[in-house]
Amino acid sequence: MVIIIFKSELGMWFDNAIGKEKIQSIFNNEFDIQTIEIDGFSMVNLSDLRFNLFCKNVPKKFPDKWSKNRFNALNLIITFGDVIRLDVSGSRVGLLCLPTTISFTGCSEIKVKHDVLNLYCKSKFLTIESIRPYLDERWD
Numbered sequence: 001m002v003i004i005i006f007k008s009e010l011g012m013w014f015d016n017a018i019g020k021e022k023i024q025s026i027f028n029n030e031f032d033i034q035t036i037e038i039d040g041f042s043m044v045n046l047s048d049l050r051f052n053l054f055c056k057n058v059p060k061k062f063p064d065k066w067s068k069n070r071f072n073a074l075n076l077i078i079t080f081g082d083v084i085r086l087d088v089s090g091s092r093v094g095l096l097c098l099p100t101t102i103s104f105t106g107c108s109e110i111k112v113k114h115d116v117l118n119l120y121c122k123s124k125f126l127t128i129e130s131i132r133p134y135l136d137e138r139w140d
Contacts, residue, residue, distance in 0.1 A: 016103040017078075019128035026131060027059040036076075041119075049080045049121050050129070051110075056139055071133035080108055080123035090117035101126075 014020045014031065023031045039052040055074040084107075102109045108126035112119040 082124035
């Protein structure tokens with residue numbers, strides 16, 4: 001399990017992301033990610049780095065239709081598109097770390113530094129692909 005804390009040096013991590021409207025409409029522009037598990041990341045579409053994340057901290061406001069089914073987390077898929085630079089070294093995941101995400105117009109970055117994993121990705125843009133309710137049995 002990888003638990004990470006996203007922080008942005010320039011406002012919210014999603015301020016310049018493509019698809020930020022999902023957060024604005026679903027969560028009233030309040031999705032300050034605190035505790036995240038990285039389920040995985042992979043290169044897709046020739047030069048995009050996609051992350052599959054689970055967020056344990058569910059915002060207070062969410063769609064009423066989500067209440068019909070039980071959930072205790074959110075599944076968030078984000079993509080760093082058109083990667084300019086990618087450096088990954090390490091031997092495993094399953095660690096606590098404090099990554100930094102930065103999203104400008106025309107440039108987005110994520111940095112993870114830990115004893116067993118270092119990851120740096122710089123891309124031309126950040127896209128919020130999807131946000132869905134998720135039931136994680138470990139977090140009951």
